[in-house]
Amino acid sequence: MSTLVLEPAKKGLTGRLKVPGDKSISHRAVIFSSLAKGVSHITNFLTGEDCLRTVEAFRQMGVEITKEKDCLTVHGNGIDALKEPAVPINFGNSGTTARLMSGVLAGLPLFTTAFGDQSLSRRPMDRVVQPLSEMGALIRGREQASYLPLAFEGKKLRGRIHQLQVKSAQVKSALLLAGLLAEGETTVVEQGRTRNHTEMLLPLFGAEVQTKGASITVKGGQQLQGADFQVPGDISSAAFFLVGAAITPNSDLNIVNVGLNPTRNGVVQALEKMGAAIETTITSYVGEEPVGDMRISHSSLKAITLEGDLIANLIDEIPILALAATQAEGTTIIKDAKELRVKETDRIEAVAHNLTQLGANVETREDGLAIHGPTPLHGGELHSYGDHRIGMMGAIASLITTSKVSIADKECINISYPNFFEDLHGLL
Numbered sequence: 001m002s003t004l005v006l007e008p009a010k011k012g013l014t015g016r017l018k019v020p021g022d023k024s025i026s027h028r029a030v031i032f033s034s035l036a037k038g039v040s041h042i043t044n045f046l047t048g049e050d051c052l053r054t055v056e057a058f059r060q061m062g063v064e065i066t067k068e069k070d071c072l073t074v075h076g077n078g079i080d081a082l083k084e085p086a087v088p089i090n091f092g093n094s095g096t097t098a099r100l101m102s103g104v105l106a107g108l109p110l111f112t113t114a115f116g117d118q119s120l121s122r123r124p125m126d127r128v129v130q131p132l133s134e135m136g137a138l139i140r141g142r143e144q145a146s147y148l149p150l151a152f153e154g155k156k157l158r159g160r161i162h163q164l165q166v167k168s169a170q171v172k173s174a175l176l177l178a179g180l181l182a183e184g185e186t187t188v189v190e191q192g193r194t195r196n197h198t199e200m201l202l203p204l205f206g207a208e209v210q211t212k213g214a215s216i217t218v219k220g221g222q223q224l225q226g227a228d229f230q231v232p233g234d235i236s237s238a239a240f241f242l243v244g245a246a247i248t249p250n251s252d253l254n255i256v257n258v259g260l261n262p263t264r265n266g267v268v269q270a271l272e273k274m275g276a277a278i279e280t281t282i283t284s285y286v287g288e289e290p291v292g293d294m295r296i297s298h299s300s301l302k303a304i305t306l307e308g309d310l311i312a313n314l315i316d317e318i319p320i321l322a323l324a325a326t327q328a329e330g331t332t333i334i335k336d337a338k339e340l341r342v343k344e345t346d347r348i349e350a351v352a353h354n355l356t357q358l359g360a361n362v363e364t365r366e367d368g369l370a371i372h373g374p375t376p377l378h379g380g381e382l383h384s385y386g387d388h389r390i391g392m393m394g395a396i397a398s399l400i401t402t403s404k405v406s407i408a409d410k411e412c413i414n415i416s417y418p419n420f421f422e423d424l425h426g427l428l
């Protein structure tokens with residue numbers, strides 16, 4: 001665990017940036033292509049630690065997956081060819097691997113055990129275990145299988161209608177994956193729109209998915225086919241640089257090839273509402289997902305309220321938006337965001353603690369934050385708490401502090417953005 005010391009920036013962020021592939025889409029690409037029959041080529045795959053956990057899980061089940069730089073070749077032999085792993089699967093720090101793979105492991109005729117790191121072992125798994133059990137899944141673990149480690153005694157599942165109790169794309173996706181392996185039809189009814197990559201990308205692999213308003217239905221027993229596609233850049237990674245440019249004087253930045261799926265682009269809406277000078281242009285599509293370029297420059301920002309259905313569409317961007325709020329005129333309120341308490345760390349406490357260390361005026365609430373701005377930020381000692389997005393927020397804050405910022409445990413940034421510091425320095 002090492003500490004990084006960052007000097008304040010002497011100039012703004014300028015130039016052109018291509019952020020790494022989308023984390024959510026990279027996970028799904030590995031899962032769908034590993035369940036499929038045939039060869040899939042996935043380019044611009046995110047080689048961060050989280051997505052590599054999903055790759056390793058399928059390698060352990062006998063899928064041949066080769067990686068050359070950011071290109072993945074997956075030799076899928078179909079669901080029936082998947083083998084029982086000889087040793088427990090390590091989900092590492094990855095909530096997406098843990099939740100989505102639970103849907104898969106529950107429905108395969110295999111016995112599997114899986115564990116995660118300390119942070120992941122504290123995160124709730126009952127949100128997937130409980131609805132999977134209603135489909136007939138047999139999953140064992142401590143506190144009624146509420147936490148990892150878990151043991152899956154794979155079963156033929158029964159399709160059913162699920163009313164989602166949490167606004168979570170991970171839970172929705174786990175149930176749709178289980179539905180593909182189950183008998184009959186499975187429908188998931190959302191109580192608010194969450195990222196829809198699973199529904200959008202499954203058809204690329206030949207699956208039929210029906211979406212009607214808030215309900216998504218899959219038929220069990222569909223055989224996926226291998227496919228080739230390019231993962232768009234991750235808007236959640238781009239968000240750090242969007243905010244960096246918005247708050248740092250003399251910035252003018254182009255970010256290219258970013259996924260602009262409307263269920264993910266809440267950060268753009270939020271920054272626009274705050275008064276940021278931001279332009280987006282759609283340049284292509286991956287399946288039905290829009291991909292495009294963004295230009296952003298330094299702007300004076302004003303406080304806003306983030307709440308309701310928008311929260312799910314920017315949930316991962318709240319730490320960096322909180323930093324933007326420290327530079328905005330007025331009080332920014334973030335509410336309906338209790339989910340932040342069960343992310344890689346309690347992000348409400350971690351954001352408040354780190355920003356306060358730098359001189360910001362931040363109050364925590366049970367379901368969010370109140371940030372009174374604008375406040376100049378000074379240097380200080382921060383901790384990532386092992387959370388990649390908290391670490392990157394600290395690094396971006398250092399662009400505008402009056403003296404040095406140190407960040408303890410910076411390695412966690414590799415989870416979603418292995419070249420983060422190279423990219424940051426390239427723009428300064």
Ligand code: S3P
Pocket residue numbers: 023024025096167168169170171173194195315316339
């Ligand atoms: C993700 C969904 C979100 C998000 C996570 C990735 C996904 O989690 O925070 O980083 O890929 O489905 P929840 O669905 O639990 O909110």
